[in-house]
Amino acid sequence: MNRSFARRGGRITSSQKRALFTLWPRYGVELDKPLNLEELFARPAEKHLEIGFGMGDALVTMAKTHPEHDYLGIDVYNPGIGHLLLQIEAAQLTNVRVIDADVVEVLQDYLPSHSLDAVYLFFPDPWSKKRHHKRRLVQPDFVTLLAKRMKSGAYLHLATDWEDYAQQMLQVLEAAPEFVNRAGGGFAPRSPERPLTKFEQRGLRLGHGVWDLLYSVNSDQ
Numbered sequence: 001m002n003r004s005f006a007r008r009g010g011r012i013t014s015s016q017k018r019a020l021f022t023l024w025p026r027y028g029v030e031l032d033k034p035l036n037l038e039e040l041f042a043r044p045a046e047k048h049l050e051i052g053f054g055m056g057d058a059l060v061t062m063a064k065t066h067p068e069h070d071y072l073g074i075d076v077y078n079p080g081i082g083h084l085l086l087q088i089e090a091a092q093l094t095n096v097r098v099i100d101a102d103v104v105e106v107l108q109d110y111l112p113s114h115s116l117d118a119v120y121l122f123f124p125d126p127w128s129k130k131r132h133h134k135r136r137l138v139q140p141d142f143v144t145l146l147a148k149r150m151k152s153g154a155y156l157h158l159a160t161d162w163e164d165y166a167q168q169m170l171q172v173l174e175a176a177p178e179f180v181n182r183a184g185g186g187f188a189p190r191s192p193e194r195p196l197t198k199f200e201q202r203g204l205r206l207g208h209g210v211w212d213l214l215y216s217v218n219s220d221q
């Protein structure tokens, strides 16, 4: 399968680098066996997943706003992982855990079936060149796999500032029998619950539009 990311080193600050060593043991998740989410967070609470959290700002905002939910973040971008670890520590959040891996692998091999109450995918890499479209995360096989790891009725919230990817997301999800459009068809209005992300701010500065999509897992599945 084509990877949806190119592992980028990026510019990492010395404190982010330090956090990858000092804070990882506390908040990082080692993938040595299939995950038991109740054990991981040591409580029965709703489990929310953010895929590709980037610098982690949205994840931290959501975790602060909803201390009653547990949040799992997945990304492969080291400066962002370091930044997120620092924010978790600064806010003393006990409801966030971090995974450094390809989300496709995590969904395939580590997350239990019917374990997630909500999934967020905000501004995934748009892979704008036509020859790269196959690298986009939102494809039929991916959403089928995702639905298997979500509970019946669980929410899926996507956002993108790339119109042509927004149309692809809509097409893929409308064709997926596992998902129901919560906006009654088409795109959803921007939800005040969705924090402004770094990537979105950059897009807005460049004059990009933003498209939100809101689905839930069909309870007939």
Ligand SMILES: C[S@@+](CC[C@H](N)C(=O)[O-])C[C@H]1O[C@@H](n2cnc3c(N)ncnc32)[C@H](O)[C@@H]1O
Residues within 6 Å of the ligand: 003, 004, 005, 051, 052, 053, 054, 055, 074, 075, 076, 077, 080, 101, 102, 103, 104, 122, 123, 124, 125, 126, 137, 197, 198, 199, 200
């Ligand atoms: C364009 S950035 C958006 C970051 C953030 N959501 C925001 O809105 O600012 C996309 C992020 O997804 C991550 N990513 C892409 N493919 C991934 C994959 N297969 N597994 C985990 N993370 C992935 C990238 O490393 C990057 O940090």
